Amino acid sequence: MKSRIFYKPEKLNSTRELLSRSSSKYSEHIAFKEIGPNKQILEYSYKNLQEDVDAFGASLIEMGMKGYHFAILGENSYLWVVSYLAIIQGIGVAVPLDKELSEEDLFHLIKKSNTDAIICSKTYASIAQKCIDNNLKVKQIIVMNSEDHADFLSMKKLIQKGKEFIKDGDVDYTNTPIDVENMCEIIFTSGTTGPNKGVMLSQKNLMTVLYGSMTVIKAEGVSLSVLPIHHTYECSCHILGGLYSGITICFIDSLKRVVESMNLFKPNMSIMVPMFLEAIYNSIWRESKRQGLEKHLQYGVWFSNLIRKIRIDRRRKYFAPVLNRFGGNLQQIVCGGAPLSYEVVKGLTDLGIDILNGYGITECAPLVACNHLKWRKPGSLGRVMSNCKVRINNPDSQGKGEIQVKGDNVMLGYYDDPESTERSFTEDGWFKTGDLGYLDKDNFLYINGREKNLIILSNGKNVHPEELEEIIRRKLVYVKEVVVYSASSSDVGGECIAACVCPEEEYLHSMGIDEFKAQLNKDFKSLNRSLPAYKQINRIMFSEYEFEKTTSKKIKRNSIAERSYQSA
DSSP: OOOOOSSOOOOOSSHHHHHHHHHHHHTTSEEEEEEOTTSOEEEEEHHHHHHHHHHHHHHHHHTTOTTOEEEEESSSOHHHHHHHHHHHTTTOEEEEOOTTSOHHHHHHHHHHTTOOEEEEOGGGHHHHHHHHHTTOSOOEEEETTSOOBTTBEEHHHHHHHHHHHHHTTOOTTTTOOOOTTSEEEEEEOOOSSSSOOEEEEEHHHHHHHHHHHHTTOOOOSEEEEOSOTTSHIIIIIIIIHHHHHTOEEEEOSOGGGHHHHHHHHOOSEEEEOHHHHHHHHHHHHHHHHHTTOHHHHHHHHHHHHHHHTTTOOOHHHHTHHHHGGGTSOOOEEEEOSSOOOHHHHHHHHHTTOEEEEEEEOGGGSSEEEEOBTTBOOTTOOOEEOTTEEEEEESOOTTSOEEEEEEETTSOSEETTOHHHHHHTBOTTSOEEEEEEEEEOTTOBEEEEEEGGGOEEOTTSOEEOHHHHHHHHHHHOTTEEEEEEEEEEETTTTEEEEEEEEEEOHHHHHHHOHHHHHHHHHHHHHHHHHTSOGGGOOOEEEEOSSOOOBOTTOOBOHHHHHHSOOEEO
């Protein structure tokens, strides 16, 4: 069954065409806002963006840097976007790096990607310099937000020089041909279940995802950027999608000030991962309980849902006091990156914030499926994009199996790693995602979890830990984070199911450790009675501190089993 196209976007071949279209169509409209060094709001128009990208590209060519691999390292910012776009439009290969990595890990990825030059914010200039000191291949350092220095160049000055080149008739950059099927960037996977691999993406990959996403998502107004920009989810779906739509994207200056930034920029929408949505949802109900308004809010939701059945929607009016905490204009959040519970989706939608959750993976640039406001199903990640195909490999009796993808969104391969590339594709050319799920008759995609996380018990039964984790979070409201995994047990003579939970800090402190342990054991005994025998949790651990995560806020599952936590 073909996927439905709700909107009909223009088909573009490259980001150069995208930028040219946006600059012409939106010109003086503000493309980006960010908080400056003196806490002032800086604004950049679509025209500014086009001019700065062309100027920076002209300077890079003038310096003989065509064909270079450029590592980009820094905070989400306007100049990060300028760097990225200039590089991938015929200059060379962009290598966006995770700024939260250790120096050792950064050195490793810079070496692994054959980086020739580093473009970084001032914060990371010293790390970049060490790459040269350590005899890596790096030849040049360009700093985004600094003046010239003995050891590096100023990006702002290079943009100024580039504008002079263009004024004098230089067209080398703007006339540089773009091979849309060649590698234009290397994106390293987050390494939640293994070593980082460099995913090679082309302009064709990026434009395929842009077109597919624009057929189901309508972006308008102002959007808040909270996710790390080096991830494909934020960069491809939010930044490129935002440029196509003509919205204003606002960069926050700290994850600690997300709510503060919402009140500053007053966004209509954002793109987030489940952790942020769960935090927003829980904070709403926690605050209503603190103010003694929990039953009042529950009644409001019930009545609002009742009249919505006869097409009367008063959510924005009824729940204005709640929505005003997040700037007052927030209407839509696109969510991906990890499974999101239906309770949170429905809960936020009931309050007037529509949630569009989807499915993607870095190797697919990243989008594969996404819901639409007018056509979605509970628990589904949406219909498969119109320009890619999904099949379920080796399905079981319930139709569940590995999700495999084919289409122009699928990567070229892993950089300098032909063995991993070969292992990741079937003989007939389908990419093996490693995720388990199924498709229904309407081509809606559902995910059960990662194949690597699947617990296979000695009795041959298979258990999806993600399914149990959602049940635990739903029934034990004080659980902030939970990981279910396989552990050895002498009691059952083999593998057993273990769960490690991290409770809400306030809850733990209000009870004390011993009382909390007793409550946790009591609650798990009750929970186990509702589960089939083979899914029951035999070992319970807990941590007073949040689990280690990647910068995209995914829990590093491997680290849980390797650490010693307190037994309940």
